[in-house]
Amino acid sequence: MTWLCGQTINRYGTTAANFLEIGVGSGPSAMGEAYVAVANDVSSIYWNPAGLASLSKPSALFMVQPWLVDIDMLFAGAAIVVPRVGVFGIGITQLDYGEMDVTTLEYQDGTGEKFRATDMAASFTFSRKIVPWFSFGSTLKYVKSNIWHSSASAFAVDLGVLVNTKFFSFSGEDKNGMNIGMSISNFGTRMKYDGIDNYQPIDISEFEEGNYGDVAGQFRTSEWELPLLFRIGVSIKPIATSFMNLTLAADALHPNNNAESVNVGAALDNKIPGFGEISIRGGMKGGMNNLFTENTDFGVTAGAGVKFYYLGNRVITIDYAYKTMGVLGNVQTYTVGFSI
Numbered sequence: 164m165t166w167l168c169g170q171t172i173n174r175y176g177t178t179a180a181n182f183l184e185i186g187v188g189s190g191p192s193a194m195g196e197a198y199v200a201v202a203n204d205v206s207s208i209y210w211n212p213a214g215l216a217s218l219s220k221p222s223a224l225f226m227v228q229p230w231l232v233d234i235d236m237l238f239a240g241a242a243i244v245v246p247r248v249g250v251f252g253i254g255i256t257q258l259d260y261g262e263m264d265v266t267t268l269e270y271q272d273g274t275g276e277k278f279r280a281t282d283m284a285a286s287f288t289f290s291r292k293i294v295p296w297f298s299f300g301s302t303l304k305y306v307k308s309n310i311w312h313s314s315a316s317a318f319a320v321d322l323g324v325l326v327n328t329k330f331f332s333f334s335g336e337d338k339n340g341m342n343i344g345m346s347i348s349n350f351g352t353r354m355k356y357d358g359i360d361n362y363q364p365i366d367i368s369e370f371e372e373g374n375y376g377d378v379a380g381q382f383r384t385s386e387w388e389l390p391l392l393f394r395i396g397v398s399i400k401p402i403a404t405s406f407m408n409l410t411l412a413a414d415a416l417h418p419n420n421n422a423e424s425v426n427v428g429a430a431l432d433n434k435i436p437g438f439g440e441i442s443i444r445g446g447m448k449g450g451m452n453n454l455f456t457e458n459t460d461f462g463v464t465a466g467a468g469v470k471f472y473y474l475g476n477r478v479i480t481i482d483y484a485y486k487t488m489g490v491l492g493n494v495q496t497y498t499v500g501f502s503i
Contacts (some may be wrong), residue, residue, distance in 0.1 A: 172243075178420040179354040179387035180306050182258045182282045186210075187238045188226060189482035189498035193466025194428025194445020197412040199396040200344030201430075202325065205240040205500065206253040208288045211323035211346040211394070212300025214288035215250045218242055220476075224500040231491050235259045242288075249291030253407040258282040271323040278311035286321075296327040296337075304351070306389065315360030319351025319389055334403040342398045353386035391419040393414065396426075416449065424449025428464070439478070448486065462487045466496075478502040 186204030191198035198206075202214025205224035226238040240254035260280040264273035283306070290300030302321035308314060323346035332340040345411075365380030396414035414426045428446025435441065448462045466484035473479065480500040487493050 175422050176420070177388070178284060178390040180317065180349075181390050181420075182236070182309055183284060183306065183319075183349050184235060184255070184392065184418070185228070185230070185258075187254075187256065188224065188443070189466055189484035189496040190430070190444065190468060191469075192486055192496050193444035193446065193464050193484035194412060194430055195426045195448045195464045197398075197414040197426040197428035198447055199323070199346050199394040199397075199413050199414050200325065200342040201410060202323075204255070205252065206498075207240050207290070207323075207447045208240050208252050208286055208302060209238075209243075209256075210304045211251075211325060211344050212288045212321055213288050213298040213323040213325040213344070213346070215242055215252050215288055215300055216292045216298040216325070218244055218250050219243060220502050222500065224498060226498045227497065228494065228495060231488065233261055239258075240286075244486040246306070247290055252286075252288040252290070254283075254284075254288070256284045256286075258493055264303065268346075280308075280310045282306075282308045286439040288321075297400040299323070300325075304349070305394065306351075306354070308354065308356075310356065311334050311358075312322060313356045313360045315354040315356040317352045317354045319349045321346065321348045321350070321402045323347075323428045330396055331399050331405075333399075333401050336403070339403040343396070344364040344398075345395045345461040346393075346503070348392045348394070349370075350391055351389050353446070355390055356387040387444075388419065393417045405433050408434075430448070437472075439472045440468075442468040442470070442482075444468070444484075462489060 184502040186192050186196045187209035191206055191210055191419045195357050198210045202211040203217035205222050207214030223241040223242045228236040230236045236258050238256045242250055242252035262277045262279055265276040265278050267275055284304055286302050286304045288302040300323045304319040305314045306319060306478045326343045327340055329340035361382040363380055364377045394414055394416055398410055398412040401409050410430045412428050416424050426448050430442055430444045432440050432442045444466045448464055464486045468480060468482035471479045482498040484496040
């Protein structure tokens with residue numbers, strides 16, 4: 164008997180603006196990016212806009228994430244609470260790919276010129292608790308990408324819900340029950356690069372004599388989808404006391420440009436009266452291989468954070484995360500947050 168194995172097609176490399184898949188915040192990153200059911204701070208703008216409704220006071224978050232191959236990633240976000248209306252948030256993500264040499268077919272070692280490439284996403288989020296156990300959020304997002312003199316842009320929407328089921332509460336309190344979170348990210352228009360770099364002289368009659376070599380021509384680039392991503396996850400708190408919280412979380416991801424994957428994570432928060440909290444986090448992030456194959460890759464993540472209380476109930480948080488990326492190397496993330 165002969166067995167034939169078909170190869171799964173996962174549409175690798177078929178979307179633009181893939182920086183939108185890079186996680187935001189050191190806390191979520193350290194938990195293996197299993198955060199859709201945990202989201203409760205300004206980074207919820209990225210993970211699950213419904214989580215922004217958990218905020219009770221104005222907050223801000225700043226992240227620096229030196230990415231692979233000397234790429235710099237920055238995120239800044241803020242949220243404000245409007246009583247009896249909801250929570251409004253804004254966020255800006257930017258990637259800078261640095262300076263690179265301009266090369267052509269004639270000057271493959273470089274023309275002496277330099278060019279830059281950058282990506283940017285600006286988000287506006289609204290989130291509200293419909294009832295104490297159910298939150299809904301949505302984000303309107305503007306995405307722009309620049310490569311030298313060419314650029315592309317798109318608009319997208321993120322939607323999310325967060326449900327507190329009140330089940331599996333080990334402390335007996337409803338708020339410590341199991342959470343279920345769902346979000347869909349980057350549902351929007353396509354991106355198409357255009358600019359003066361697409362205009363090049365074309366010889367319309369290469370094999371004939373005459374003045375044909377300087378005819379103005381334009382390359383017409385294709386349109387590309389954004390990286391659409393559906394997340395669903397759960398989180399529970401096996402330990403929830405006045406001195407310590409242990410959170411366990413798991414997310415399942417279904418992207419439009421890759422195989423399904425699973426992220427798992429944990430966070431141990433130690434509360435110190437009169438000081439704040441010290442948190443230790445860890446997790447595993449699903450890799451590039453298919454979820455249903457034997458060789459599924461997972462990257463280990465870890466991190467820690469400190470929360471300081473000052474001037475009453477105001478808060479400063481400092482978080483760090485370390486992520487392994489297989490053959491690509493490792494990434495470190497630094498985040499500072501404020502609540503007033």
